[in-house]
Amino acid sequence: MSKIPLNLIAVLSEILPDNESHVTLDNLFLYAEVNTEIPDVSKPAKIQQVLMNVNKNHPEPLKVLGKILEKYLEGGILYPNNKARFDDHIEKIKQILADNSFLYIKGGTISGSLTTPTKSLEGIIKKLEIPAIDQEFIRALVHVDSSPREAVSAASNILESICKVYISENNLNMPNKKDLKNLFDVVRKALKINRDNVEDEDLLRIISGIISVVDGIASLRTHTSSAHGAGVRQYNLKPRHARLAIHSAHTIGLYILESWNEGKINS
Numbered sequence: 177m178s179k180i181p182l183n184l185i186a187v188l189s190e191i192l193p194d195n196e197s198h199v200t201l202d203n204l205f206l207y208a209e210v211n212t213e214i215p216d217v218s219k220p221a222k223i224q225q226v227l228m229n230v231n232k233n234h235p236e237p238l239k240v241l242g243k244i245l246e247k248y249l250e251g252g253i254l255y256p257n258n259k260a261r262f263d264d265h266i267e268k269i270k271q272i273l274a275d276n277s278f279l280y281i282k283g284g285t286i287s288g289s290l291t292t293p294t295k296s297l298e299g300i301i302k303k304l305e306i307p308a309i310d311q312e313f314i315r316a317l318v319h320v321d322s323s324p325r326e327a328v329s330a331a332s333n334i335l336e337s338i339c340k341v342y343i344s345e346n347n348l349n350m351p352n353k354k355d356l357k358n359l360f361d362v363v364r365k366a367l368k369i370n371r372d373n374v375e376d377e378d379l380l381r382i383i384s385g386i387i388s389v390v391d392g393i394a395s396l397r398t399h400t401s402s403a404h405g406a407g408v409r410q411y412n413l414k415p416r417h418a419r420l421a422i423h424s425a426h427t428i429g430l431y432i433l434e435s436w437n438e439g440k441i442n443s
Contacts (some may be wrong), residue, residue, distance in 0.1 A: 179231040180241045184272045185224060187244040188332065191248065191265035193219035208243035210234070238278070239284040241411055246284035279317060285375050287317040294426045300433050309337045316422045326420035331418070331425040332356050332397035335390065338429045339363045356394040360387075367435045386431070389424050396421055 192201060202214055205226055212229040230240050233374055247253065248266065256262035273280055279287045279298070287324055294317075301309050316330035339359035348366055351358040364370060369383060396417075 179237045180227055181272055181276050184241075184269065186274065187228045187265055187268050188227065188244070189220040189223045191262065192223050195253050196259065202245060204247065208240045210240055226417055238288060242280065242284040242286040242359070245280060245286070249280055281318055285318055287320070292393060294423065297426045297430045300430070304341070306341060308338070309334060314335055320418045320422060321415045324413045324415050327418040328413065328421045329397055330389055331421045332393050335360065335376055335393065335425050335429055341434065342366070356397070360390045363432060367432065367439070369435070386428055389427060393421050411420065
């Protein structure tokens with residue numbers, strides 16, 4: 177179970193008292209579904225005690241944190257009492273989240289356990305400004321714990337979307353069957369992600385692994401995800417399985433986009 181970082185509790189104990197009365201602070205805790213008693217003490221002490229108790233007793237501390245941060249990271253404070261101090265605290269909050277591999281998702285959700293490829297892919301997706309890819313990226317992270325099947329479907333859709341964008345932008349022939357396997361076949365051949373193009377034995381194993389992983393993600397989506405129903409065989413899909421699919425999809429998606437970018441530079 178991921179907990180609210182102690183240094184983040186310290187920052188919140190500074191920024192919240194600047195912009196909340198005791199009444200609005202108590203209401204914020206109620207909105208965040210805090211399941212602990214709210215003490216009648218000073219605002220900084222109240223924040224520290226409540227959030228420490230959330231870490232100790234709440235089944236999902238990050239869910240509480242997300243609802244608290246929603247007001248502050250989505251423009252809920254229109255006129256902060258001290259804007260310079262407020263902006264400084266917001267940057268500290270974002271940095272602490274990043275340092276702990278947490279991602280704030282619009283709507284008050286905190287996604288944890290981010291890998292480096294996921295964080296790198298997030299940055300590239302934002303630069304691309306393609307809503308379809310961004311939506312699937314967020315959907316996978318939001319549902320990984322609550323609905324692994326939904327997350328697996330989104331992980332596959334991320335790769336499908338990236339492949340479709342690459343094919344369209346490079347004027348390649350779109351396959352008749354627009355599933356992940358056929359889309360990736362077009363992209364990998366264009367980017368020379370092929371066994372025949374690699375002489376180094378170690379790289380050959382990696383390339384073969386990439387092709388196998390894409391096939392695995394596509395098959396897992398077909399057999400277990402919400403996109404195709406449960407079918408005859410029931411998979412006992414867990415969040416860790418969904419994370420494996422998501423992290424694999426993000427790694428391969430990042431490799432495709434970096435290969436594409438390198439080709440632009442060298443062309």
